[in-house]
Amino acid sequence: MNILTFRTDDELNKAGAGIITGMLQTNPRSILGLATGGTPVGIYRELVETHRQGLVSFAKATTFNLDEYVGLERTHPASYFAFMQEHLFGSVDVDPAACHIPDGTAADLKAECARYDSLLEQVGQIDMQLLGLGHNGHIGFNEPDHSLVRSTHAVELREQTREANARFFNKPEEVPTHAITMGVGTILKAKMILLVVRGQDKADIVARALQGPITTECPASLLQTHPHVVVLLDSEAGSRLK
Numbered sequence: 482m483n484i485l486t487f488r489t490d491d492e493l494n495k496a497g498a499g500i501i502t503g504m505l506q507t508n509p510r511s512i513l514g515l516a517t518g519g520t521p522v523g524i525y526r527e528l529v530e531t532h533r534q535g536l537v538s539f540a541k542a543t544t545f546n547l548d549e550y551v552g553l554e555r556t557h558p559a560s561y562f563a564f565m566q567e568h569l570f571g572s573v574d575v576d577p578a579a580c581h582i583p584d585g586t587a588a589d590l591k592a593e594c595a596r597y598d599s600l601l602e603q604v605g606q607i608d609m610q611l612l613g614l615g616h617n618g619h620i621g622f623n624e625p626d627h628s629l630v631r632s633t634h635a636v637e638l639r640e641q642t643r644e645a646n647a648r649f650f651n652k653p654e655e656v657p658t659h660a661i662t663m664g665v666g667t668i669l670k671a672k673m674i675l676l677v678v679r680g681q682d683k684a685d686i687v688a689r690a691l692q693g694p695i696t697t698e699c700p701a702s703l704l705q706t707h708p709h710v711v712v713l714l715d716s717e718a719g720s721r722l723k
C-alpha cells in the first residue's frame with residue numbers, strides 16, 4: 482500500500498487527477514470505477530480542467546459508478562447520476578453510453594443488481610477503482626457487518642451514513658434509506674485502487690482501515706489485502722497513522 486499525504490487540497494486534487502490522467506493517456510480504453518460524495522469533487526474539477534487543456538480524453542473510456550440511491554429519479558439533484566453529470570460527465574468527452582451507474586429506480590432491484598454485475602463481467606476487470614471512505618469504514622455502500630457481500634446488491638444505509646449525506650438534501654428525512662452498491666468482491670477485483678480521504682473527522686477511521694485488524698466490521702480494512710492500493714490523504718486525515 483502506497484500512502485501519500487498532502488499539505489493542501491490543491492496538491493491532493495492534482496495528484497489524484499494526475500493518476501487518472503496518466504492511466505487514460507497510457508490506455509485510452511481504461512475501465513474506471515468512480516465514486517461520488519464530497520471527497521472526489523476536487524479531483525473531478527482538476528480532470529475537467531485537464532480535459533479543457535486538451536491533455537486528456539475520456540472518449541474511449543468506460544466508467545462504472547460504485548453506487549446509487551434507491552428510489553431517486555436520475556433527475557433528482559442528489560442522485561449520483563446527477564452528481565456525475567454535474568461534476569464530470571457533463572464537462573468531458575466521455576460517451577454517455579459507456580457510463581454505467583446502477584438504476585436505483587428499477588422496479589426489480591435484484592434484477593438490476595444482476596444486470597450491473599453482468600456488465601461488469603463483460604468488461605472483466607476495472608483498471609482503477611476510485612474510493613472515498615465512510616466514517617464507519619464503508620467503501621461504496623458496503624456498511625460494517627458480520628459478513629460482506631461480494632457482488633452488486635441493495636443495502637439499507639446506516640443512520641450515520643444517512644446523517645453524513647444529509648448535506649446533499651434539503652431535509653435529512655429526504656435521504657433515501659437504501660442504496661444499490663457494488664460489492665466488496667468487485668471492488669477488490671480492480672487492478673488498482675485509489676483511496677482518497679480528507680479531514681480530521683476521518684483520521685480515526687483511516688488509522689483503523691489502513692493499520693487496524695482486517696475485519697468486515699471495517700470494510701475498508703479489506704483493502705490491506707489488495708496488492709495495488711494508492712492512498713491519498715490530507716494531513717488531517719493522516720494524522721492518526723503510526
Ligand code: F6R
Nearest residue numbers: 516517518519520613614615621
Ligand atoms: C460514494 C461512496 C461512499 C463515499 C463515502 C465518503 O460513491 O461510495 O463510500 O465515498 O461515503 O463520502 P464523502 O466523500 O462525502 O465523505
